[in-house]
Amino acid sequence: MGRRVHGLQAVMLSDPELAVTDAFGLRNQGYHSAPPRDDAEALPIPASLLVDADGRVLWIDLSENYQRRSKPEVVLAALQDYLD
Numbered sequence: 001m002g003r004r005v006h007g008l009q010a011v012m013l014s015d016p017e018l019a020v021t022d023a024f025g026l027r028n029q030g031y032h033s034a035p036p037r038d039d040a041e042a043l044p045i046p047a048s049l050l051v052d053a054d055g056r057v058l059w060i061d062l063s064e065n066y067q068r069r070s071k072p073e074v075v076l077a078a079l080q081d082y083l084d
Contacts, residue, residue, distance in 0.1 A: 058082045
């Protein structure tokens with residue numbers, strides 16, 4: 001629903017089992033920031049990735065603060081660098 005409502009064209013990922021998170025080495029083992037009722041062992045490190053059609057990571061931006069993500073202008077600059 002979010003893609004349609006917001007007009008997004010990017011592919012969004014839901015990774016409740018952390019399979020993709022682990023494949024990219026983004027599981028945060030040192031800090032669990034979920035609500036106490038959440039039984040997750042760990043949460044992903046907040047990250048923005050630009051991945052090509054072959055699965056290669058072209059660009060990655062990691063956040064130290066789980067409440068923060070890459071600013072739009074940072075992502076846009078990466079898209080322009082790698083896709084132009």
